[in-house]
Amino acid sequence: MDSLKKEKEAARAGLRVRRKQAAESGAVEAAFSLRDVFMSRFFCPQGLLIASYIPQGSEIDPMPLLEVLENKGHKFCLPCTAEGNSSLVFRAYRFGDPFHLGKKGIPEPVPSSPIVYPDMMLVPLVGFDRSGHRLGQGGGYYDRTLKQHRAYKKVIAVGLAFATQEEPKLPFGENDAPLDAVVTEKEVLKFSPSCE
Numbered sequence: 627m628d629s630l631k632k633e634k635e636a637a638r639a640g641l642r643v644r645r646k647q648a649a650e651s652g653a654v655e656a657a658f659s660l661r662d663v664f665m666s667r668f669f670c671p672q673g674l675l676i677a678s679y680i681p682q683g684s685e686i687d688p689m690p691l692l693e694v695l696e697n698k699g700h701k702f703c704l705p706c707t708a709e710g711n712s713s714l715v716f717r718a719y720r721f722g723d724p725f726h727l728g729k730k731g732i733p734e735p736v737p738s739s740p741i742v743y744p745d746m747m748l749v750p751l752v753g754f755d756r757s758g759h760r761l762g763q764g765g766g767y768y769d770r771t772l773k774q775h776r777a778y779k780k781v782i783a784v785g786l787a788f789a790t791q792e793e794p795k796l797p798f799g800e801n802d803a804p805l806d807a808v809v810t811e812k813e814v815l816k817f818s819p820s821c822e
């Protein structure tokens with residue numbers, strides 16, 4: 627195993643424990659707080675197509691935020707895994723639409739829902755730092771997906787996390803796609819001028 631991979635694995639182990647503790651001590655309060663922090667301190671132009679995710683394990687829940695964004699007229703899409711494909715595609719999703727179970731057992735929009743390219747991607751993560759680096763589950767899925775989308779159109783990547791998922795300095799390599807911002811239950815961190 628190369629040293630970057632080892633460093634990432636070591637960082638993930640501690641961060642996963644912290645994320646689980648944060649979720650156990652107040653997942654619901656944190657999700658509502660994240661919604662309020664996002665809405666009061668993050669500028670969102672009208673009529674965006676926003677990619678979200680269905681939270682797995684102790685990932686912070688974006689649903690309270692999505693409800694407010696839906697009331698403001700934004701549209702949504704969710705990630706889908708495809709057989710033999712190591713990046714994600716996003717399919718349009720409206721509240722109440724049926725789900726389909728993807729190859730990882732995670733609910734996804736049905737395969738007949740159109741593939742779309744979001745303006746903003748709400749991204750789950752294991753860890754983040756104040757330079758916009760992100761540590762995910764270790765599959766490189768969001769890294770590949772963000773790279774592909776950014777080559778095609780402008781997309782703002784916003785990591786959603788518990789504040790305790792912050793590391794002083796995460797290991798990162800050339801394949802790691804940077805975040806434009808991170809929103810936690812406590813604050814908004816902006817790393818790119820496109821978020822001002």
Ligand SMILES: Nc1ncnc2c1ncn2[C@@H]1O[C@H](COP(=O)(O)OP(=O)(O)OP(=O)(O)O)[C@@H](O)[C@H]1O
Nearest residue numbers: 634761762763764765766767768769770773801802
């Ligand atoms: N664009 C890419 N091209 C080739 N390999 C890539 C690319 N992006 C990521 N990878 C590879 O994927 C593997 C996992 O990457 P990494 O450990 O950064 O995952 P992650 O960012 O934690 O996971 P995820 O994005 O799925 O949440 C690494 O070997 C990495 O080099």
Ligand SMILES: [Mg+2]
Nearest residue numbers: 762766769802
């Ligand atoms: Mg990565």
